[in-house]
Amino acid sequence: MGMQLVKSDSKIDIEKHFKITAGPGAGKTKFLINHLKNVLHNSTRLGRSRKIACITYTNVGVETIVQRLGDDVDYVEVSTIHSFLFTHIVKPYLHLISGKYEINHLKVDSPYEHIFSNGYFRKTDLSMKNIQEQEMKKIFWFIEGDSCKLHIRDRKSDFHKSLLKYKKMFWEKGIIHYEDVLAFAWEILNSSTETLRIIRSKFPYFFIDEFQDTNPIQAKIVKLIAEKEIVVGVIGDKAQSIYEFQGADVKQFDNFTLPEMVLYKMEDNHRSTESIINLLNGIRKDIIQRSPDKIVGNSPCIIVGDPLRALKYVQEVLDNEEVTTLSYSNLMANSVRNNKDYKDEQKWMLIDEAFVDSNPDRRKVLISVIKSIEYARLNHYKDAIKELSRHVRLTDDHNGQKTALILIKMLLNEYSDFSDKSLWTIYCKLNETGFFNIPKIRESKGDKAPSLIEEYYKNTIYSSIALHVKITEDDSLHRTIHKAKGSEFNNVMVIVKGKDGHKYNEERDLSFLLKPDIDGNEDHRVNYVACSRAKKNLYICVPGISEKAKNVLSKMCLIHYIQ
Numbered sequence: 001m002g003m004q005l006v007k008s009d010s011k012i013d014i015e016k017h018f019k020i021t022a023g024p025g026a027g028k029t030k031f032l033i034n035h036l037k038n039v040l041h042n043s044t045r046l047g048r049s050r051k052i053a054c055i056t057y058t059n060v061g062v063e064t065i066v067q068r069l070g071d072d073v074d075y076v077e078v079s080t081i082h083s084f085l086f087t088h089i090v091k092p093y094l095h096l097i098s099g100k101y102e103i104n105h106l107k108v109d110s111p112y113e114h115i116f117s118n119g120y121f122r123k124t125d126l127s128m129k130n131i132q133e134q135e136m137k138k139i140f141w142f143i144e145g146d147s148c149k150l151h152i153r154d155r156k157s158d159f160h161k162s163l164l165k166y167k168k169m170f171w172e173k174g175i176i177h178y179e180d181v182l183a184f185a186w187e188i189l190n191s192s193t194e195t196l197r198i199i200r201s202k203f204p205y206f207f208i209d210e211f212q213d214t215n216p217i218q219a220k221i222v223k224l225i226a227e228k229e230i231v232v233g234v235i236g237d238k239a240q241s242i243y244e245f246q247g248a249d250v251k252q253f254d255n256f257t258l259p260e261m262v263l264y265k266m267e268d269n270h271r272s273t274e275s276i277i278n279l280l281n282g283i284r285k286d287i288i289q290r291s292p293d294k295i296v297g298n299s300p301c302i303i304v305g306d307p308l309r310a311l312k313y314v315q316e317v318l319d320n321e322e323v324t325t326l327s328y329s330n331l332m333a334n335s336v337r338n339n340k341d342y343k344d345e346q347k348w349m350l351i352d353e354a355f356v357d358s359n360p361d362r363r364k365v366l367i368s369v370i371k372s373i374e375y376a377r378l379n380h381y382k383d384a385i386k387e388l389s390r391h392v393r394l395t396d397d398h399n400g401q402k403t404a405l406i407l408i409k410m411l412l413n414e415y416s417d418f419s420d421k422s423l424w425t426i427y428c429k430l431n432e433t434g435f436f437n438i439p440k441i442r443e444s445k446g447d448k449a450p451s452l453i454e455e456y457y458k459n460t461i462y463s464s465i466a467l468h469v470k471i472t473e474d475d476s477l478h479r480t481i482h483k484a485k486g487s488e489f490n491n492v493m494v495i496v497k498g499k500d501g502h503k504y505n506e507e508r509d510l511s512f513l514l515k516p517d518i519d520g521n522e523d524h525r526v527n528y529v530a531c532s533r534a535k536k537n538l539y540i541c542v543p544g545i546s547e548k549a550k551n552v553l554s555k556m557c558l559i560h561y562i563q
């Protein structure tokens with residue numbers, strides 16, 4: 001059956017599986033809210049303990065849907081996939097598989113991000129098998145037959161047994177990682193029909209937004225649950241599939257099917273002006289969007305020059321209206337937010353990797369303090385307090401949280417005293433507070449050469465290390481494209497630079513405009529997502545431009561040089 005055209009306020013059959021394909025700004029989220037309300041008001045299968053499961057990709061997405069549902073939220077379980085699977089399957093039923101995986105299930109409280117452990121790695125034979133430490137970031141699960149196996153992305157050989165040994169050392173301590181949640185949920189559902197029955201009876205409807213970024217295991221879980229009794233609806237846009245590195249597969253959205261599933265398509269773009277939609281239509285060919293509201297606006301503009309100066313220029317042109325910058329890399333986003341330059345050759349690393357100190361106790365404290373300060377600067381106080389309270393001496397009745405808050409406020413007040421100075425300044429400051437147990441660095445005296453660690457602390461500038469703090473729920477004005485998913489802004493400047501550690505290369509880095517390949521190139525999709533966030537004004541900042549590119553691009557945008 002072909003695709004039926006729908007709009008964001010259309011009503012569809014609530015008892016049939018469906019898949020909706022639509023481009024950016026089509027009103028997918030709006031449709032989802034309307035559809036949830038439609039099901040809530042017309043279904044006879046819901047009740048206090050029988051809710052709709054509504055899964056979206058990020059916590060920001062969850063908040064948006066919760067807010068827009070208003071009082072109806074009581075009958076909808078809105079959550080991210082990890083949170084849903086953890087709460088309803090993994091946490092209550094982990095004991096069913098804890099023997100097989102040697103998980104200390106009583107100690108498991110919530111899933112964590114995988115932080116590489118050198119100690120555990122060394123206890124395995126992985127290094128003997130020529131696995132590099134950096135590759136451990138690329139561990140993923142895949143389903144083989146009825147069970148899940150661990151794998152390393154881009155490696156063909158089977159390392160499952162060794163990887164399992166590495167992982168078990170975490171599980172024994174009750175630490176399970178986000179990627180484990182999907183695999184464990186699959187194993188539980190697959191081995192326990194009773195659990196499947198309970199999930200089906202608790203959630204007769206299962207809707208998933210941003211389905212293009214679904215992990216293959218998640219898609220298998222959905223298919224398994226959908227075998228009977230429940231109705232599944234998925235919504236997505238394959239051109240916005242930008243999580244390949246987390247296991248999402250762009251083909252998966254196209255290939256996902258269920259018996260008698262109805263296919264719908266939305267062709268409008270309610271978000272952007274006609275000139276921005278024209279640029280977007282030039283990048284993708286599978287859906288040609290139109291502006292039903294015929295919103296007129298300025299032409300998109302390529303700005304050639306340095307990002308910080310380009311931002312200043314755009315702010316002036318727009319009479320100091322708010323301008324959001326979107327960057328591919330965390331490093332660029334952090335640099336713009338902190339008004340700092342950075343060189344293309346610099347590579348993104350998490351602070352846990354970038355901070356060099358052979359003393360693990362001192363290292364832990366310093367990393368937490370820097371993370372905490374940077375979170376607090378963006379008003380993420382909960383995360384900041386959680387990070388710092390682990391290390392302060394327990395002088396209050398609130399697990400150190402009260403003391404942590406006082407210290408955070410003090411450090412924020414004094415930020416300008418240490419942010420452009422060496423790590424030595426903040427190290428001394430922390431020692432002076434008397435709230436931390438930081439192993440001392442012996443300072444060299446007279447002609448004696450300083451130790452390597454003293455040199456590191458005295459020669460490394462705080463702000464250069466702080467750029468490596470990853471802001472998990474970044475809702476700031478200057479963020480990465482991945483963190484802008486699902487959002488929209490009046491004025492957007494997309495910063496195009498050389499990708500992670502490489503110099504800018506026009507043929508590669510601007511090919512999303514010059515020679516777009518939306519199906520085959522994830523970088524093109526990432527930049528497409530960035531451009532499609534703009535409502536009124538779109539700027540694309542590049543370090544330079546060739547005559548050839550200028551000729552191609554001047555048909556769709558203005559070109560402006562920053563002096």
Ligand SMILES: Nc1ncnc2c1ncn2[C@@H]1O[C@H](COP(=O)(O)OP(=O)(O)OP(=O)(O)O)[C@@H](O)[C@H]1O
Nearest residue numbers: 008023024025026027028029030031270271486487
């Ligand atoms: N029928 C409509 N009439 C007017 N405005 C609409 C309509 N539908 C959606 N919008 C508006 O268009 C914008 C985009 O809608 P929405 O966020 O639902 O799109 P989306 O398809 O989820 O986008 P994306 O995939 O790009 O994140 C929002 O500002 C929304 O309020």
